[in-house]
Amino acid sequence: MNQHIRERLRTRGPLLLVPDAVLLPEGVMELYAVVVSAGSFEAVGPTEEVERTHPHLQALRLPGQLLMPGFVDSHHHLTQSFGAALAFGEPSEIFRRVWVPLEGALDEESAYVAAKLAALESLRGGFTTVTDAGTRAAVDTDVVACAARDAGIRCVLGLICDDTGTGADTDSAVVMRRAERHLAAYTDDPLIHPSLAISIPDAATPATLHATHRLAAEAKVVVQMHVNEHLAAVERSLLRHGLRPLENLAGVGALGPHLLAAHTTLLTPREVSLLADTGTAVSYNPVASAWKGNAVAPATTFTERGVRFGIGSDGTRGDGFRLVEAAEFAQRLAYGLTTGDSSCGAGWTWLEHATAGGADAVGLGGHTGSIAAGMAADFLLVDIATPELALSWDLPWELVRRGNRDQINAVFVAGRLRMWHGRPTDWDGPALVRRATALARTAVSRAPVSRAHxxxxxxxxxxxxxxxxxxxxxxxxxxxxxxxxxxxxx
The missing domain is CATH 1.20.5 (Single alpha-helices involved in coiled-coils or other helix-helix interfaces)
Incomplete structure (x- = not known):
């Protein structure tokens, strides 16, 4: 797309966009148009109808482009971006040896730059929403909020509410007052959506687990928690409680629609039933499973049982198309090959759970994730005239199997053009990368990181x-x- 189109797309006024195709919940629709106004979709429908009902708008035709929802990353750690390669090839539970020491070495500037760097990578990869599970850096959580806001990405921002373990505030009342302030701080923020977080079930007392669940339900936000991720975590829970982590959460009344359980890779059939019966949401993180996990979450079973789930990167890499490809591929290797399942959910399953399903899982189902009137205008313009996509007979499958971030021409969040051909439109991305490079060297050098390899x-x-x-x-x-x-x- 040329610079003239870019300038038209940067217009703050209403836009009537006519791409070659629009990805709607019911599938890929040709001869469709959308109207973007005041940060939302004002209208979505057949081109002739939309043009007729908006005669005052000049249509901007986008040949060779697919307009689709932006990806929703349902699990991320924004302030861990300085140490991504430190985790490569390492065994499970690296948070103890890598992430906690690294985040502990961040000051306010480095935490801000690390979070903004992660947001930049996510935007480049087509994510319009990221879900941050809370930082362990000794800075105000608003530092992360400012980084996401300045980058121009929507963020579900977690506040860690641990009250047991190393470094935790053991006064539950203080923890809950801080949680209430966090939830109130972003009530009217257009991009920041507060949430609560507990690192793992054993990082909070039963009283705090129950209190955060109640508070989140009242505020209609999610509580993020790493659950049944590694064999070591399951074994610790069995020895301490006689129950697996998910079973323990059920016992204290902490399961429900407002819990976002990250990973859940190690599940018994009974635990899958607990998720389905309570409406608990899950973040399926396929790349993280391959890089440092003990198993792959049974996402095709989740689909069959009606378990709510999104797809998360866990900070591994910010490319939405590669993430959905990994989501399908991991299911094929872990389950499909042994059962003869040649479809493994088909292309639409993974696109849906990386967009609308992800938005639902992180508590934004009524706000983003779909191209529909009244929804936030968080969307991508994807080049489908490329050799990989132009000859498609099944575009959803092609997007899952052959899509990549190089095909993303434009990223919109809240109706504003944020990225154009991989670069921010209103701030200096390369300058941020240069600053992050310098700060990362300092932070990593002073962090007591311990690697196994x-x-x-x-x-x-x-x-x-x-x-x-x-x-x-x-x-x-x-x-x-x-x-x-x-x-x-x-």
């Missing part, structure tokens, strides 16, 4: 040295054997 380069060099040493030893053994055999023959 060396970096990939160090590991390779070690392997080369060991291989060379082995070759020398083998040659020595061969020469000795030859000499011995020769002397015997004489």
């Amino acid at each position: 060396p970096t990939s380069t160090t590991a390779r060099n070690k392997a080369v040295r060991e291989s060379a040493a082995g070759t020398v030893a083998e040659k020595w053994v061969a020469r000795t054997s030859t000499a011995r055999n020769g002397s015997t023959a004489q």
Whole structure:
């Protein structure tokens, strides 16, 4: 798309957009148009009808473009962006050895820059909403809110309410007063949506688990929590409570529509029933499962049982199309191959749960995630005239299997053009990356990070040295054997 179109898209007034196709809940619709006004979709319908009912607007035609909902990342840690590669190749529960030390080394500036850097990556990848599970950095949570707001991304912002464990405030009353202030602070904010967070079930007393659940239900927000993520966490819960983490939450009355359970990779059939029966929402994080997990959440079973779920990155990489491809691919490897399921939910399942389903899971179902009149105008313009997509006979499947962020021409949040061909439209993205590079070196150098494995380069060099040493030893053994055999023959 050319610069003339870009300038038209930057117009703050109402826009009548006519792309080649629009992705609606019922599927891909051609000859459709939308009107964007005051941050929302004013109208969505057949092009002739929309143009007839809005004669005062000049249609902006967008050939070769698909207008689709922006992706919703249902689980992220925005202030962990400085240390992404520190977690590569590491075993589970890296939060103890990597993330807690790293976030503890952040000051106000580095926390802001780290969060804005994560928001930039997410916007570049087509995410219009990110769900932050709460920072452990010793800064006010509003630092993260400012970073998301300045970047131009919608953010469900968690406040950690732990009252047990290292570094937690053990006064439950103080914790809950802070939670109430957090929920009240963003009542009228157009981009920041407050939520509460508890790291894991054992990080809060039963009273606080129940209180946060009640407070969230009253405020119509979510409580975010890592649940049944790793074998070690399940075993600790069994030893401490005689119950698995999800069972323990059920026992204290903390399950329900206002709980967003992240990961839930290790579930018994009974626990799946608990999720379905209570309306508890889940963040399915397929890339995180592959990189550091013990299992893949049974998302196709969630679909069949009616369990509410979104798809989250867990901060692994901010590319919405690669995330939905991983969501389908992980199900195929973990479940589909052994059962002969060649569809594994089909393309539409993963697009739906990465958009509307994700919005529902994070408490924004009535606000974003769909292209519909009255919904927030959070959307993407995707180039479908590329070699990967132009010849499609099934565009939802093609988007899941062959889409990537390079095909995203424009990202809109709340009706405003935020990204154009991978770059912010009203702030300096490259300058932020340069600043983040400098701050990250300082933060990582002073953080007491403990890794189980060396970096990939160090590991390779070690392997080369060991291989060379082995070759020398083998040659020595061969020469000795030859000499011995020769002397015997004489």
